[in-house]
Amino acid sequence: MTTRDPQAPGLARLAALIADETRAACLLALLDGRAWTAGELARHAGVAASTLSEHLGKLVAGGLLAEERQGRHRYVRLADARVAQLVEDLAAQVAQDAVVRPRSLRAASAGSAMARGRTCYDHLAGRLGIAVTDALTERGLLRQDTGFALTDAGVSWFESTGIGLRRSARRPLARACLDWTERRPHLAGVAGAALCRHALDAGWCVRIGSERAVKVTASGERALSELLGIEPALLR
Numbered sequence: 215m216t217t218r219d220p221q222a223p224g225l226a227r228l229a230a231l232i233a234d235e236t237r238a239a240c241l242l243a244l245l246d247g248r249a250w251t252a253g254e255l256a257r258h259a260g261v262a263a264s265t266l267s268e269h270l271g272k273l274v275a276g277g278l279l280a281e282e283r284q285g286r287h288r289y290v291r292l293a294d295a296r297v298a299q300l301v302e303d304l305a306a307q308v309a310q311d312a313v314v315r316p317r318s319l320r321a322a323s324a325g326s327a328m329a330r331g332r333t334c335y336d337h338l339a340g341r342l343g344i345a346v347t348d349a350l351t352e353r354g355l356l357r358q359d360t361g362f363a364l365t366d367a368g369v370s371w372f373e374s375t376g377i378g379l380r381r382s383a384r385r386p387l388a389r390a391c392l393d394w395t396e397r398r399p400h401l402a403g404v405a406g407a408a409l410c411r412h413a414l415d416a417g418w419c420v421r422i423g424s425e426r427a428v429k430v431t432a433s434g435e436r437a438l439s440e441l442l443g444i445e446p447a448l449l450r
Contacts, residue, residue: 231276232304236261237269241278241292241301246426247336249282249289295385298335299402306394327427329395331419331449334426337406338413339393342430342449346409347401349442356401362390364405372405375441377412379404 232238239259244250250258256266270290273279278297282289292298331342338346350356355368364372364387372379381387381404389403401409413419418434421427430438435446 227276231272231278232301234269236266237273240266240269240273240290241297242305244279244290244292245298245301245305245335246333246421247292247298249291252288252290255290292335295335295407299389299391302334302391302394306392308394327422327429331428331430332426333410333421333428334391334393334400334402337391337400337402337410338419338428339391339400340395342419342428343400344393344396344398345444345448346438346442347399349438349444350401353442356388356405358390358399362386362388362399362401362403364388368405372408375412377408379408 232241236259240255243255243258252266252270253263255270256263259266261269270279270281270288274281274290278293279290280293282291292301329340331338331340333339334343337343347356350368350371351358353367353371354365355371357363357365368388369379379387386403388401388405390399391402391406392398393400400406413434414421414428416433416437417431418437419428419430422429430449435449438444438449439446
């Protein structure tokens with residue numbers, strides 16, 4: 215008689231949580247790293263608020279979302295970076311298996327902006343994320359030959375640039391995250407989050423639209439050119 219793996223029930227519950235289009239849409243939207251209200255997610259997913267509330271309850275109970283309340287408003291966000299990594303990895307796998315054609319000019323423009331530059335939970339992705347990752351690697355600040363790892367020079371670069379690295383025992387300093395539009399890994403982990411946070415706080419990048427897309431500003435082009443030698447044309 216075959217003994218069932220004790221992890222099977224938990225894996226089945228997790229798969230069932232994600233295997234719903236409305237809940238999947240919510241998880242993907244929350245990859246922008248911000249907290250959303252239930253109403254915002256309902257409009258994004260195109261469902262009634264009452265329907266969305268039921269879905270959010272399941273995602274919170276399943277540990278995929280964290281919930282906060284401020285007055286009458288209910289906010290939800292991804293529970294942690296591990297959930298974000300799971301969602302992004304699954305999205306990357308779907309992107310490899312199928313080509314999704316935009317249904318309108320607006321959708322095509324939004325898709326183009328997301329491919330150019332976006333946040334992937336708390337780090338930079340798209341062509342912007344790849345350009346930064348490549349530049350760090352070319353300058354010996356990041357190693358990719360034996361997995362992603364900051365070099366000693368890389369740690370010093372972050373410190374000298376004023377980008378604080380909030381080290382965590384639960385999260386690696388540097389981690390590869392497969393970019394679903396570029397099909398190559400970009401920098402995630404503590405270093406990726408710190409760089410993204412600094413880019414937004416310093417005005418190197420600004421969020422555009424209601425999706426995760428970001429745009430590099432003129433000051434961002436100058437900073438990334440001076441600090442990493444990235445050609446501005448790669449960022450547009």
